[in-house]
Amino acid sequence: MFARFTAPAIAIAVLSAFDGAAAQPANQPPDTMAARVEACTPCHGNKGEGTSDVYFPRLAGKPAGYLYNQLLAFRSGRRKYPPMNYLLEFLPDPYLEAMAEYFASEHPPLPQPAPSEVSKDVLAHGELLATSGDAGRNIPACVSCHGPGLTGMQPGIPGLLGLRANYISAQLGGWRYGTRTAKSPDCMQLVAGHLTEADVTAVAAWLATRPAPANPAPVPKGTYALPFGCGSQPN
Amino acid sequence: MGFKLSIKLLSIKLLALAAFTTAAAAQDKDKTGDIVARGEYLARAGDCTACHTAPEGRLFAGGRAMPTPFGTLYTSNITPDPETGIGKWSADDFYKTMHSGRFPDGGLIYPAMPFASYTKVTRADSDAIFAYLRSVAPVNQKNKPHELRFPYDNRQLILGWRTLFFSEGEFKPDPKKSAEWNRGAYLVEGLGHCGMCHSPINALGGTSQSDAFKGGLIPMQNWYAPSLTSNREAGLGDWSIKDITDLLQTGVSMRGVVYGPMAEVVHNSLQYLNDEDTRAMAVYLKGIAEPSPPPAASSALPTSESSLLISLGKTVYDKNCASCHGTQGEGKPPHWPPLANNQSIEMQSAVNPIRMVLNGGYPPGTKGNPMPYGMPPFAGLLSDNEVAAVVSYIRTAWGNRGTTVSAREANELRSAPLN
Structure with a gap:
């Protein structure tokens, strides 16, 4: 009788011990996204706020859809930066989505804009392009897609604030030369294709001088209509 | 009452378990009955997809660049497209190609295709893989010509390679083993x-x-x-x-x-x-695997320099690494691996630990570990000397029996390709 009942009793004890262990694992890393994305922090900051390196962008508060698209593009090699391509190569879609959501939901304060190194005329040219565009050269204003406050729109259009001039001009250069591409229709490549090098310097410099707005969050999907089709932001 | 409840719970668990095993058994039976499913499984085991599918490309349509010391090879289209794939092949052709490293027309295959291993595959397994490849969507995509440097662009050279390194033949089980x-x-x-x-x-x-x-x-x-x-x-x-x-x-x-x-x-x-x-x-x-004698404890560095390096290494380690890998290199396995008594840290070549310190890395996301923890890259935070120091430290601390490494070795790997 005793023998008949000990085996199930032990089985139950083992099962409960196991359930307990799963709930509160001993000597394990924290079961959090923050611990899982520590590999991102030397370059992007603990909360995705960016670091002192001007070429590494802020991630915090950008729309999750935009960040997810970038993670997919780095994983497939479409967007080329070997350290990123290497880190993401074998990570599954749902995990990349979770990473994107993690950084999208972080809101460390935007940095103080750095004093600009370019002339007033160059800044004025940058402001004109960013706020009004140049219809004669088929250049839409940055604000027509990235929003009146330049904070981006859910789910796929990034805000342009809190980025350094070097990063913005390197990315615009990438779009111009076709080393950075996105899903077709590749709206940013069309726009950047019309920019000259002087345009890039000016617009990057002006964007980097913008102070933080009261509400830095990207506006909801559909807040305004895009001037043309964009593969990263399907209607 | 409590006891009765436990028994009841246990019966439910056992019942659930029984149902699960029955379902699993039924599924296995379906699998063995289905040659295409078996072929897909075997194609996974042979990792055919990884090479024969380009990034963002169609499944098995080829075109992935394979850089080699002799130039770049491009993998071929193995979808059932009759013009550009293997749509006109028979199961015989497929087996012979896998087995002999020659195309059906007799042409020689570059040994980047692992036919020296695939030659061991049985006819039945080859047929199943072929049946699976027949079942995928045909893609009309011409193979990209290889870009090999002279003289390696001459396929006849493969004959020499084959004489030296290729022995054809299916796997022969060892009757003395299980x-x-x-x-x-x-x-x-x-x-x-x-x-x-x-x-x-x-x-x-x-x-x-x-x-x-x-x-x-x-x-x-x-x-x-x-x-x-x-x-x-x-x-x-x-x-x-x-x-x-x-x-x-x-x-x-x-x-x-x-x-x-x-x-x-x-x-x-x-x-x-x-x-x-x-x-x-x-x-x-x-x-x-077998025990092998420890290599001669040789280091390119003089002893005095080594001990300075190791002492700097401990400082770097305590500041940057100990929070995850532990002060005694014990880690928090499986996610934060132990460094003490870890063969990949101690082995003669220090290439892998240096690369890990420089570039960090994520283990693969898998069914069993879908959200792996990653190691941060330290290339931008540590100097060559600090990288050499910390790698020397982890290779020699806590009873590890590796050797020290120099700043030059660390520096050389900064430019190693990442993918």
Whole structure:
């Protein structure tokens, strides 16, 4: 009788011990996204706020859809930066989505804009392009897609604030030369294709001088209509 | 009352378990009955997808660039498209190609295609893989011509390679070993083509039979594929079977974690193998490992310089590494791997630990470990000297028996290709 009942009793004890262990694992890393994305922090900051390196962008508060698209593009090699391509190569879609959501939901304060190194005329040219565009050269204003406050729109259009001039001009250069591409229709490549090098310097410099707005969050999907089709932001 | 309730709960659990096993058995039966499903499973075991599918490309349409010391090869379209794929091939053609490394018209295949391993695959398995490849969507996409430097663009040179390094023939089971061991050997030596990386590659791009699984630097990638036969490297002689199967199936284990090219293998291939096959591979791998004498404790650095380096290394370690890997290198396995008594840290080649410090890395996301923890890259935070110091420290602390490394070795790997 005793023998008949000990085996199930032990089985139950083992099962409960196991359930307990799963709930509160001993000597394990924290079961959090923050611990899982520590590999991102030397370059992007603990909360995705960016670091002192001007070429590494802020991630915090950008729309999750935009960040997810970038993670997919780095994983497939479409967007080329070997350290990123290497880190993401074998990570599954749902995990990349979770990473994107993690950084999208972080809101460390935007940095103080750095004093600009370019002339007033160059800044004025940058402001004109960013706020009004140049219809004669088929250049839409940055604000027509990235929003009146330049904070981006859910789910796929990034805000342009809190980025350094070097990063913005390197990315615009990438779009111009076709080393950075996105899903077709590749709206940013069309726009950047019309920019000259002087345009890039000016617009990057002006964007980097913008102070933080009261509400830095990207506006909801559909807040305004895009001037043309964009593969990263399907209607 | 409490006791009765427990019994009731247990019965429910047992019932659920019984239902689960019945369902699993039924599923297995379907699988064996279905040659296409079996072929898909075997194609996973052979990791055909990884090479024959380009990034963002269509499944099996080829076109992936394979950089080699002799130039760049482009993988071929193996979809059933009659013009550009293998739509006109018969099962016979397919078997002969896998088995002999020659196209149906007799043309020689470059040995980047692991036919020296695939030659061991049985006719039945080859037929199943072929049936599966027949079932995928045909893609009309012409093969991209290879870009090989003179004189390697002359395919006749392959004849020389074949004479030296290729011996044709299906796997022959060893009657003295168990069925499980033989199944593992068949998978490791055949479809798994593990020897392609885990054997030293000589200047002619070949591997001699006697050096099989003895480890080597992977050309072009600059990762060291450790020996599978030496317990001082990745020899698994003193690993438990569970630790080996965990590593192969999930990418992480209590003893260590896979990164780099091995992460790709686990991600694309090994995570899909069933428990029996994984266990068979583990049994075989454990079986071929043997104790090997420790290498002569040689370091390029004089003793006084080494001790300075190690003392700087401890400072770097305590500041940057100890929060995850522990002050005694104990880690928090499986996710934060231990560094103490970790063969991949101690082995003669320091290439892998230096690369990990510089570039960090994520183990593969797998069914068993879908959200792996990552190691941060320190290339931008540490100088060459600090990288050398911390790697020297972890290779010699806590009873580890590696040697110190120089700042020059660390510097050289900063420019190693990342993918």
